[in-house]
Amino acid sequence: MTAMEGRSPAERLPGRARYWALGRLVGELGHRFADGWRAVPPGPRRRWIAWMVGGLLLAAGLMELLVAVMQHLVASGALAWERPFEAHALATSTMSISSAIWFQTIGTDITLWILVLLTAGIAVWVRRPFRGLAIAFAYLVLDWVVRIGWATWHRPRPDLVLGGAIAPGFASFPSGHTGKTLVVYGLLAFFWASASRSWIERVLAFAIVAGLDFLTAYGRMRMGAHWPSDLAGGFILGLFWLGWTILALKASGVERAAQR
Numbered sequence: 001m002t003a004m005e006g007r008s009p010a011e012r013l014p015g016r017a018r019y020w021a022l023g024r025l026v027g028e029l030g031h032r033f034a035d036g037w038r039a040v041p042p043g044p045r046r047r048w049i050a051w052m053v054g055g056l057l058l059a060a061g062l063m064e065l066l067v068a069v070m071q072h073l074v075a076s077g078a079l080a081w082e083r084p085f086e087a088h089a090l091a092t093s094t095m096s097i098s099s100a101i102w103f104q105t106i107g108t109d110i111t112l113w114i115l116v117l118l119t120a121g122i123a124v125w126v127r128r129p130f131r132g133l134a135i136a137f138a139y140l141v142l143d144w145v146v147r148i149g150w151a152t153w154h155r156p157r158p159d160l161v162l163g164g165a166i167a168p169g170f171a172s173f174p175s176g177h178t179g180k181t182l183v184v185y186g187l188l189a190f191f192w193a194s195a196s197r198s199w200i201e202r203v204l205a206f207a208i209v210a211g212l213d214f215l216t217a218y219g220r221m222r223m224g225a226h227w228p229s230d231l232a233g234g235f236i237l238g239l240f241w242l243g244w245t246i247l248a249l250k251a252s253g254v255e256r257a258a259q260r
Contacts, residue, residue: 029124036127044253048130051248052137059145059241063174066233067153070173073229074155082227087160095222097161104219106212107181112139119188130254131191134245138183142241146176146234161224168225174233175226178217182238183245185209190246213238 037045073079095103105111116139123132150171157167189209193202217231249255 029121032127033124033129033132036124036129039127040130040254040257044257048248048252048254051244051252052141055241055244055248056141056145058244059141059237060148062240063145063149063237064152066174066236067149070155070229070233071153079227079229082229083158083160086158086221086228090160090222090224093222095218097166097223100219100222101166102219103215104177104223104225106219107177107216109143109180112180112184115188116184130249134249135184135187138187138241138245139180142180142183142237143176145237145241146174146179149174149233155227155230158224158227161222164224166223166225172226173230174237175217175220175230176234177220178213178226178231178234179238179241180234181216182209182213182235183242185212186238186242187245190242 070079116135120132120135123129123135150173153173154171155173157164157169157172159167161167186206186209189205192205196202196205213235217226217235220226221228221231
């Protein structure tokens with residue numbers, strides 16, 4: 001057997017043929033997106049856009065409000081309990097640092113990007129463009145809002161694990177991992193639950209999301225990347241944007257129009 005014969009079919013393709021195949025896939029996705037977009041009347045489309053723009057502005061306002069509240073709480077000493085609480089939690093934790101680093105990858109950007117591209121692509125492929133856009137914006141908007149919080153207030157990270165050596169160097173509040181995990185996995189769970197008639201399956205879908213978000217948040221705290229209030233801030237933002245994204249799909253009428 002020659003070296004060429006031992007390769008997979010994809011590896012046997014010349015470089016230009018691979019790019020051509022990728023181009024065909026992207027082109028087909030574009031055609032299917034356009035078909036699904038045109039299948040929804042202009043009215044629901046405009047309402048969905050208005051809902052999303054309004055939600056983005058509200059999410060940014062919520063971020064600024066949370067930062068202001070947190071700054072007041074820190075300055076007043078109301079969160080002085082966090083250091084001893086976290087120190088005790090870390091001292092008694094059965095989760096190793098290596099396990100914490102592994103679990104928190106559930107909500108890292110690379111993991112979420114892969115999940116978003118795959119699921120949004122599937123939604124577009126079946127001509128449900130607004131679901132694809134909702135999945136993409138679930139991640140993108142929350143990522144942008146979290147960065148507003150980081151730029152507004154540089155809250156120091158904890159230094160309780162290895163002197164803070166494995167904590168990121170930028171601001172601690174809010175936890176982007178916690179918020180983005182909740183909104184991306186939560187939206188996918190909503191689509192799963194909406195398609196199921198089994199209440200057990202629906203409960204399971206949201207139980208999985210709760211478990212994933214807990215593991216991500218706890219993993220971030222265990223590796224010394226966040227204070228408990230950082231996790232709470234990320235959860236509040238994620239819950240708001242998840243609820244708003246679902247409300248926009250329902251209230252605008254794009255989901256009903258796409259099902260006709």
